[in-house]
């Protein structure tokens with residue numbers, strides 16, 4: 029046995045011995061750097077409420093590297109703090125403010141404060157005092173005020189997300205100095221003004237999300253500056269004008285293009301079809317007009333397509349997609365006649381919205397390849413006749429079904445609703461029979477303007493949802509007359 033091996037095995041047994049006695053653990057506990065411990069404890073004291081106990085093991089004298097949400101590297105210095113509220117747990121939030129004393133934790137390179145919901149205060153300026161900080165995600169809290177004018181000083185940042193707060197004012201022009209950013213997410217705030225032209229300096233962006241603000245003006249024509257951009261999300265703002273031509277240079281890599289809910293106009297450009305990798309295209313609720321380019325059918329990878337609420341006209345090209353997952357073409361000027369074959373044949377579709385699309389058929393004649401995954405179907409305001417009984421019965425997980433404003437004529441007593449259903453709108457059809465017991469547990473219902481008759485089962489809905497039928501009676505309508 030050579031000497032080194034002997035030394036090594038001696039060390040190992042010493043380690044094992046101390047571990048077994050719990051001593052090794054307690055020795056390491058002392059190694060959390062005192063500045064980190066005191067900085068984190070000061071940070072904790074900025075919170076006034078922690079009902080789910082997110083920070084309950086942040087206790088003085090214990091190893092702060094073991095505290096929940098803390099990561100350490102390099103000589104046990106704290107490098108990341110992660111505090112995540114659980115969106116589906118109403119008690120999982122923090123109240124209070126982000127204490128500036130977090131700046132004592134000098135080796136931090138990432139902070140992830142997500143869904144804490146009830147943190148107030150302004151932009152946390154302590155980030156300027158953390159020399160190694162690169163990744164900053166402060167999402168879904170309640171911070172407000174302007175973004176700092178000197179935000180450009182954070183030029184080493186690789187990711188900045190302040191999505192879901194209440195920041196207002198314009199996007200500071202110094203943002204052009206954040207030239208290392210891969211991700212910039214300022215979505216769901218109250219930001220106003222145009223997109224600063226200096227954003228073109230952020231040449232390494234892969235993800236740009238400015239959705240859900242009040243940004244205005246034209247979308248700048250600067251997209252040839254972003255060779256790596258994969259996600260471009262500018263929905264729910266007040267942008268005007270057309271889709272800038274330089275967006276063409278994001279092909280073929282771009283995966284998501286979301287420009288919905290703006291005031292964009294003009295035609296949908298031919299170059300859209302060069303986006304061979306496009307998975308999600310949302311141009312809904314704008315004023316796009318004219319025909320779709322013929323080459324649109326080249327978008328063979330598209331899974332989520334939303335063109336609803338524009339002024340687009342026929343012909344709608346036959347898409348050569350492998351399978352669509354969600355589709356919304358509602359309320360354009362399309363006269364599709366039938367539900368397109370490439371929709372009917374999709375085996376992965378979960379959301380189909382073709383309201384006001386000029387569909388004229390018997391619903392029984394629609395034979396979708398797969399109904400198993402359907403969550404939402406909206407076929408309102410078409411000329412669809414026949415019965416919805418078989419379609420609804422063939423779904424397993426349907427949450428919402430709307431077919432208002434058609435010519436459906438079937439006995440509503442025959443319908444069998446999936447357990448998952450929450451919303452049902454069959455208003456303005458020619459349904460007959462009576463209101464089945466199964467609808468009373470739904471969250472939303474509308475059976476108005478049909479030919480229903482008989483006693484309404486006890487329910488919580490207002491009279492309006494039963495109005496305009498043949499002879500429905502009992503609450504919330506008038507009592508039934510004695511025979």
Ligand SMILES: *[C@@H]1O[C@H](CO)[C@@H](O)[C@H](O)[C@H]1NC(C)=O
Pocket residue numbers: 076077123124146
């Ligand atoms: C949010 O914080 C404020 C002030 O910090 C507090 O008054 C309020 O009760 C908190 N809200 C919730 C839902 O806890």
Ligand SMILES: *[C@@H]1O[C@H](CO)[C@@H](O)[C@H](O)[C@H]1NC(C)=O
Pocket residue numbers: 301322323324326
């Ligand atoms: C795209 O569509 C056009 C027009 O339909 C067609 O001529 C062209 O060959 C297609 N390009 C590719 C790369 O598929």
Ligand SMILES: *[C@@H]1O[C@H](CO)[C@@H](O)[C@H](O)[C@H]1NC(C)=O
Pocket residue numbers: 417418421422442443444
């Ligand atoms: C619903 O579907 C099941 C199974 O596919 C079938 O047995 C049943 O008869 C259908 N019910 C109605 C009302 O169509």
Ligand SMILES: *[C@@H]1O[C@H](CO)[C@@H](O)[C@H](O)[C@H]1NC(C)=O
Pocket residue numbers: 439440441442460461462
């Ligand atoms: C509707 O169906 C129910 C149950 O199958 C039946 O009792 C009723 O007579 C039907 N109503 C009409 C108007 O056909």
Ligand SMILES: *[C@@H]1O[C@H](CO)[C@@H](O)[C@H](O)[C@H]1NC(C)=O
Pocket residue numbers: 432433455456473474475476477492493
């Ligand atoms: C029910 O449907 C009618 C007709 O489509 C519509 O006018 C009304 O607003 C709807 N009511 C509710 C409560 O959804």
